[in-house]
Amino acid sequence: MTHATPDPLLDAVEVLVKAWTRIGPTAVPPSPGPRDATLELVVAERTVVATDQDVVSFQLSTTDGARLPKWRPGAHLDIHLPSGRKRQYSLCGDPADRSSYRIAVRRIPEGLGGSVEMHDLPEGNTLRVSRPRNAFPLAVPGHGSPAERLHFVAGGIGITPILPMLRLADALGVDWTMVYVGRRRDTLPFLDELAAYGDRVVIRTDDTDGLPTAADLLAGVEAGTAVYCCGPVPMIDVLRTGLIGRTDVEFHSERFSAPPVVDGRAFTLELENTGEVFEVPADRSPLDVLAEAYPAIPYSCRQGFCGTCRLNVVEGEADHRDGSLTADERAAGSLLPCVSRARGDRLVVRADLY
Ligand code: FES
Structure with a gap:
């Protein structure tokens, strides 16, 4: 996901979302709570939303009928799975629905187990869930954004944060276009919901159209357009490259996988607690390597x-590549192994991985 940054336009968008969602006279503002407070939600409904059966949407409801904290398009939830894994999923339902949240998950059998665990959850199961957070906020043209129109690009399950964005854009009468890409049509979730927008949503699949180029993904994008993209890293890179020099176009993106390691070098990672030694290749993160031995290692973004993945360095020099630790935290030995690595050949860390 893109890094969360404060956006002065969000308040304006929030007002619009409230108007759009027609909050009624009996609405009660959500109780303020600490940012990291969690909610206990029940899986009220599971629905298969792609023809290949590998994408399931989950409607998560409160157990006591209380109103859920509000959210804006682009927001996500941290889901605490029964195994201890933590995963982030974008909210893809209707912000007006304060009784439940909707997320959707593609099953990835060759992944690290989070998506499979989600798919195996039956209706009625309860989950601990964070309050919504937004690392991919939408600024609406004509309502605070200097852009004049929106262009959405979604790749596969990357449709999830885009769905509520285009619903909002449509409801506000904003000029928008969209390209939705995937390997095959049967892998694309929510085609039935998108059908309501007719040809405004262009669907391209690799098996019939070939891999999309920047020109395909940006067809019709004129000066004054804000592009919002969610999908795999290669697709985002194609777009980013295609927009080089286009100072007349805004680009906002959220990816759903870890960024590739750039300029990495191999090193040895040692766990002080157990004495285990792991070889971290130049092109993999320490987190990925540790997760093979400890599948329940905590991580999220x-x-x-x-x-979430914080470890403590007890020996060696860290190559910090995160965007969140303070200088004091780094000086105290904190390290985020999903992106950070060693400067030298060896790093010894302390981590509670059991
Ligand atoms: S998993 Fe989020 S900082 Fe590492």
Whole structure:
């Protein structure tokens, strides 16, 4: 995900979201709570939302009927799975629905187990869930944003944060276009919901159209457009490259996988607690290597901003590549192994991985 940054436009968007969602006279503002407070939600409904059966949406409701904290398009939840894993999923439902949240998860059998665990959750199961957070906020043209129109690009399950964005844009009468890409049509979730927008949503699949180029993804993008993209890293890179020199176009992106390691070098990682030694290749993160031995190792964003994967360095020099630790935290030995590494050949860390 992109790093969360304060956005002065969000308040303006919030007002619009409230108007759009028609909050009624009996609405009660959510109780303020600490930012990291969690909610206990129940899996009220599971629905298969892609023809290949590998994407399931989950409607998560409160157990006592209380109103849920509000959210804006682009927000996500941290889901605490029964195994102890923590995963982030974008909210893809209706912000007007204060009785439940909707997320959708693609099952990735070759992944680290979080998506499979989610898919195995039956209706009625309870989950601990963070309050919504937004690392991918939408600024609406004509309502605070200097852009004149919006162009959305979604890759596969990257449709999830885009769905509420385009609903809001549509409800506000904003000029928008969209390209939705995937490997095959049967892998694309929410096609039925997108059908309501007709040809405004261009669907391209690799099996019939080939891999999309920047020109394909940016077809019709004119000066004054804000592009919002969520998808795999290669697709975002294609867009970013295609927009080099386009100072007349804004670009906002959220990726759903860890960034590739750039200029990495191999090193040895030692766990002080157990004495185990791991070889971290130049192109992998220490977190990925540790997760093979400890599948329940805590992590969430895998992009260096949530702090979930924090370890303590007890020996060696760290190459900090995160965007969230303070100088004091780094000086005290904190390290975020999803993105950070060793400066030298060896790093000894202390971590509670059991
Ligand atoms: S997993 Fe979020 S900072 Fe490492």
